Amino acid sequence: MNLRLLAQKSLASRRSTAILTIVSIAVSVILLLGVEKVRVNAKSSFANTISGTDLIVGARSGSIQLLLYSVFRIGSATNNISWKSYQHIAQQKGVKWTIPISLGDSHRGFRVMGTSRDYFSVYQYGEKRTLKFTSGKQFEAVFDAVIGSEVAKTLNYSIGDQVIISHGTGSASFTQHKDKPFVISGILEHTGTPVDRTVHVSLAGIEAMHINWNGAVKKRKTSKVVTESNLQPESITAFLVGLDSKIVSFKMQRYINDYAGEPLLAIFPGIALHELWSLMSVAEKALLIISLFVVVAALTGMLAVSLAGLNERRREVAILRSVGASHWHIMGLLITETVLLTMIGIIIGLIMLYSSIWVAQPLIEKNYGLFIPITAPNVRELGMISVLLAASFLVGLVPAYFAYKNSLADGMSVRS
Amino acid sequence: MNEPVSKPTLIRLKKVDFAWHAQAKLTIKSGNLCVEEHEHVFIRGASGSGKSTLLNIIGGIVTPQRGQVEIVGHDFCQLQALQRDRVRADHIGFIFQQFNLIPYLSILENVTLPCRFSKLRRDNAIERSGSVIEEAMYLLNRLYTKGQFSFQRTTSELSVGQQQRVAAARALIGQPQLIIADEPTSSLDYDAREAFMDLLFDELKLSGSTLLYVSHDPTHQHLFNRVADMSVINQQAEVAL
Numbered sequence: 001m002n003l004r005l006l007a008q009k010s011l012a013s014r015r016s017t018a019i020l021t022i023v024s025i026a027v028s029v030i031l032l033l034g035v036e037k038v039r040v041n042a043k044s045s046f047a048n049t050i051s052g053t054d055l056i057v058g059a060r061s062g063s064i065q066l067l068l069y070s071v072f073r074i075g076s077a078t079n080n081i082s083w084k085s086y087q088h089i090a091q092q093k094g095v096k097w098t099i100p101i102s103l104g105d106s107h108r109g110f111r112v113m114g115t116s117r118d119y120f121s122v123y124q125y126g127e128k129r130t131l132k133f134t135s136g137k138q139f140e141a142v143f144d145a146v147i148g149s150e151v152a153k154t155l156n157y158s159i160g161d162q163v164i165i166s167h168g169t170g171s172a173s174f175t176q177h178k179d180k181p182f183v184i185s186g187i188l189e190h191t192g193t194p195v196d197r198t199v200h201v202s203l204a205g206i207e208a209m210h211i212n213w214n215g216a217v218k219k220r221k222t223s224k225v226v227t228e229s230n231l232q233p234e235s236i237t238a239f240l241v242g243l244d245s246k247i248v249s250f251k252m253q254r255y256i257n258d259y260a261g262e263p264l265l266a267i268f269p270g271i272a273l274h275e276l277w278s279l280m281s282v283a284e285k286a287l288l289i290i291s292l293f294v295v296v297a298a299l300t301g302m303l304a305v306s307l308a309g310l311n312e313r314r315r316e317v318a319i320l321r322s323v324g325a326s327h328w329h330i331m332g333l334l335i336t337e338t339v340l341l342t343m344i345g346i347i348i349g350l351i352m353l354y355s356s357i358w359v360a361q362p363l364i365e366k367n368y369g370l371f372i373p374i375t376a377p378n379v380r381e382l383g384m385i386s387v388l389l390a391a392s393f394l395v396g397l398v399p400a401y402f403a404y405k406n407s408l409a410d411g412m413s414v415r416s
Numbered sequence: 417m418n419e420p421v422s423k424p425t426l427i428r429l430k431k432v433d434f435a436w437h438a439q440a441k442l443t444i445k446s447g448n449l450c451v452e453e454h455e456h457v458f459i460r461g462a463s464g465s466g467k468s469t470l471l472n473i474i475g476g477i478v479t480p481q482r483g484q485v486e487i488v489g490h491d492f493c494q495l496q497a498l499q500r501d502r503v504r505a506d507h508i509g510f511i512f513q514q515f516n517l518i519p520y521l522s523i524l525e526n527v528t529l530p531c532r533f534s535k536l537r538r539d540n541a542i543e544r545s546g547s548v549i550e551e552a553m554y555l556l557n558r559l560y561t562k563g564q565f566s567f568q569r570t571t572s573e574l575s576v577g578q579q580q581r582v583a584a585a586r587a588l589i590g591q592p593q594l595i596i597a598d599e600p601t602s603s604l605d606y607d608a609r610e611a612f613m614d615l616l617f618d619e620l621k622l623s624g625s626t627l628l629y630v631s632h633d634p635t636h637q638h639l640f641n642r643v644a645d646m647s648v649i650n651q652q653a654e655v656a657l
Contacts, residue, residue, distance in 0.1 A: 002532065006521075013520030315515050321477060322512070323586065324505020324533030326498050409436075411472035413512060413598070 003329065007336040010316075014309060018341060021302045025345025028298040029388070030353045032291040033381055037357070039284055040380075041372045046277055049193045050240075050269050052124030054249050057081070057089065057256055058238035060263035064279070067272040070101055070238040073111040073194050077103065080235035085261045089241070094252060097122050097242040102206045102233065105165050105177075110151050112165050112199045114206035114236075120146070122242060125193045135159055136186030142204045142231065144185035148196035152187045153366075159184055163199065165209060177209040192371055204231040241266070295388060298345075299395050302338060306399040314406050322412040330403050335396035342392035346385055350377070424489070426594050426626050427451040427474055429649075432483035434469060443469045445651040447483065449644070453593070456620065456627040458637045461646025467630050470649070471598055474628070475508060476500025488593055505534040509587030509625070513599040516583035517571040524567040527552040527585045530592075537590020544591070555585040559615050577608035581615065588619050595620065596628045601636075613639065 011018045050071050058066040059079035068074040090098040099122060102114030120131050120138045136159040139146055145163055157163070161184045167175040182201060190196060208231055243249055249268070256266035317330055357372050365371045377385065432447035444466045451457050461467045472478045473485055476492050479500075485492040488507045492500055509530065517526045531538040531548045541551035556567055559581040571579060580600055587595050597616070601609040613636055620627055629640065637643050 009520045009525075316518055319516065319518055320529075322475065322504075322510040323530045324501060326501035328498070329533070411468070411477045412475055412510065413468045413471075 003332045003336045004340065006320075007333055007340050010333070011337055011340065017305050017309070021298075021305055021341050022345045022348060024298040024301050025342055026349035026352060028291070028295040029346050029349025029385075030356070031294050032384055032388075033349070033353055033377070034356075035287045035291045036381055036384065037353075037372055038370070039287070040378075042370055043277060045192060045370055047270070047273055048126040049273065050123075050125055052122075052128055052242065053240045053269050054243040054246065055241040055253060055256070055266045056238060056269055056272070057241060057264055057266045060265045063265065063267040063272045064276050066238065066265055066267055067269065067276060069103060070240070071194065071269065073103070073113070073198060077237045080237055081239070081264065082235050082262060083233055085259065085264065086236055086239055088261065089256060089259070089264075090239075092252070092255070094244050094248040095241060096244045099123060099240040100203060100233075100236040101238045101240065102203055103237045105167055105206070105209075107151075107163050107165050107199045108155060110148075110155075110197050110199050112145075112201060112206075114201050114203045114233075116203060119200065123195075123240070125191055125195065129191070131191070131195065132189040134187045134189050136184065139185050139200070139202050139205070141183075141185075142202065142208050143180060143182045144202070144205070145182040146186040146188060146200040147184055148188050148198045148200075149190040150196035151199055157184055157187070159187065165199070165201075180209045192365065203233050203236070207231045207233050295391075299342075299391055302341060302392070303395050303398055306334065306338060306396075307402065310399055310402055310406065313403070314410055317403055317407045318410050318412050321407055327404050327407065330407055331397075331400035334400040334403050335393060338392050338396035338399070339389065342389060346388065425450060425452050425486070426455075426488055427628065428484065428486040429470075429473070430484040432473065432480040432485060434473060434478065434480040434483075436469075436478075444473070444480065447473075447480075447650050449649050451594075451626060451628055453626055454624060455642060456617075456640045457629065458640035458643045459628065459630045459646060459649065460632065460634060460637065460643060461630065461649075462632050465646035466650045467598065467646060470646075471510075471596060471630065474596065475510070476504045502534075505530065506536040507592050508594045508596060509589075509592040511580070511583045511587045511595070511597040511600045514576065514579070514603045516586070517574075517579055519570065519572060522568050522570055523556065523574070523582055524549065524552055526571060526582055527556060527567075527589055529586060531590055534590060537592060540590040548589075551589060552585065555588055555619075556582070558619070559585050576603050577605075577612065580604060580608075580612055584612070584616055584619070588623060588625070591623050591625065593626060594628065595625045596630075598630045599632070600629075602631070602633065609635075 056066060056070050058070060059077055059081055061078050065075060065078075069077050086098070086100060089095065097118060099119045100114075100116055103111060105112040117138055122130075124130055133146075134149065134152075136146070138144075147157060147163075151157065162181040163184065164181050165177045167177060182199075182205065188195060241252070243252060253266045253268070256264050320330060320333075354374060357374055361372060361374075427449055428451075429447050429449040432444055433442055434444040434447070435442045447466075447470065449470070459467070459470075469478075473480055473492075474487060476487065476495070476497075477500075479485065479493055483493075487503060490499075490503050492503075495503070518529070521529070528548050531541055538548055541548045545551035545554050553567065571582065574582065580603075583600070587597075600616075601612050604612060616627075617639060627640075629636075
């Protein structure tokens with residue numbers, strides 16, 4: 001007995017409710033798997049923000065705070081590190097490279113980061129990818145700036161444009177370094193990391209624009225001339241460390257944390273990223289729970305539709321019994337119907353999910369820096385789909401049971 | 417009892433007591449019925465005389481609390497529900513008063529439905545006409561005026577008389593030994609009723625099936641070998657008002 005054919009024809013005869021049920025299942029599948037895909041990719045893109053760096057060193061504060069300002073350009077440092085301490089650690093045995101980071105200024109909402117030229121060759125993100133230039137080159141002169149792809153796109157900048165850097169990090173800062181405009185020397189390729197939203201200048205540039213400034217206040221009377229000799233910074237905000245070998249990283253971390261010169265903090269970027277992500281896991285779980293409830297709502301809707309139609313189908317059941325159908329056939333028919341609806345819902349949901357990823361991919365990447373690749377459902381997603389199918393089977397048991405009870409009472413003739 | 421060996425008994429009910437619920441009044445009390453092969457039996461009974469209960473017992477849908485039920489050689493009181501379903505699928509074709517057809521299936525799919533549940537009837541149909549579809553077409557063409565309808569269409573456009581013919585074709589497909597008709601003509605007008613009875617008896621002549629015909633209307637009882645009254649079969653049957 002081919003129950004699928006009967007179930008198919010029966011559903012086709014109740015087309016409108018069947019379609020609505022399929023749509024609700026499809027929507028729940030889109031939400032469930034969509035949230036999962038965003039979650040997984042956000043997590044991996046998050047973990048890929050920085051790579052190849054063994055330690056991040058800043059003034060002593062919290063590890064997440066250090067990670068936030070040094071890598072994500074969020075918040076600010078409580079304290080700086082003296083140039084002397086930086087030099088001292090940079091010259092330790094086992095240290096392969098260091099990149100100084102100097103923060104505190106901005107350009108039209110984008111953070112300005114002072115760094116060394118090594119940054120462009122050493123800094124890595126994702127799967128050990130280094131920074132590349134779309135156009136131009138790294139900064140050479142004191143007032144050269146290299147901008148990230150998003151800065152270039154948003155502000156419509158190209159090589160040779162002048163930028164005025166504001167003092168402080170607010171997007172509407174009133175104190176601007178108007179006297180010392182920078183010239184864009186290079187534009188970086190898109191990375192999907194905070195680098196895209198950063199204006200990079202040399203440490204010398206940072207020093208140069210602050211000459212004749214005292215803290216946040218412009219000195220009006222003195223006017224020192226910018227020369228190479230007086231551009232040695234006295235302090236930096238943080239620095240990244242690459243080591244010769246991973247084996248020494250714990251030793252080096254302890255050395256920096258115990259450094260007597262000034263209170264420093266060294267963190268492993270991977271561990272700090274993980275800590276930061278687990279802070280956000282509440283939101284992640286909330287999203288997952290919401291999408292699970294949407295699935296439950298869709299299944300409940302399907303159950304309601306199936307039960308509501310049952311009374312009208314007593315005659316159909318009686319006829320099937322009279323031509324030889326057993327109770328198992330009747331129950332099988334009802335279960336097949338719910339599983340079939342769910343399967344179609346899942347397939348349509350998947351098609352809609354993948355086509356919307358395909359359509360929205362560039363938009364999401366542009367607006368949120370998140371790239372969602374079109375990949376086959378992973379084990380976890382397949383597991384979710386299987387659980388949904390199993391749940392639809394269980395949901396089908398309910399109308400199946402009631403149809404069984406009805407048919408026990410009706411036999412082959414419905415008295416109505 | 418001296419039954420001829422050549423005529424095996426298809427239905428044998430002995431002292432059958434049946435109630436739909438354990439506490440309810442008996443619907444059938446001390447029910448007795450014997451139908452032999454090739455017999456055409458007319459059972460006369462008003463509504464409320466336990467007719468549909470009797471048919472549910474014969475169909476193996478329910479089993480009585482007491483008594484013996486033997487259908488086509490199977491002791492229904494000993495069989496599991498699933499086995500009784502199999503006997504019903506293999507050996508019995510039902511025609512009811514109305515609403516015989518599944519609305520979402522085409523005419524052809526309705527007629528071939530029993531062959532989905534019974535391999536025996538499927539094999540019989542294939543043996544006779546080459547395929548289940550061919551057999552269904554053959555029966556429909558005999559019961560219908562030829563080429564009147566596309567049999568691929570749904571049953572919703574059919575008149576009640578046409579629906580009953582489709583139901584008859586479905587009962588007959590795969591040559592079940594027993595045809596049970598429960599007031600098959602009561603929703604038809606006079607002409608349609610006569611035409612339907614003619615067709616049914618023509619088909620029975622061809623297939624050699626046994627007929628159990630239940631009706632409150634004695635108009636056609638002269639066509640049958642034997643007439644039995646529900647009040648004789650069922651001690652509990654109420655006298656028709």
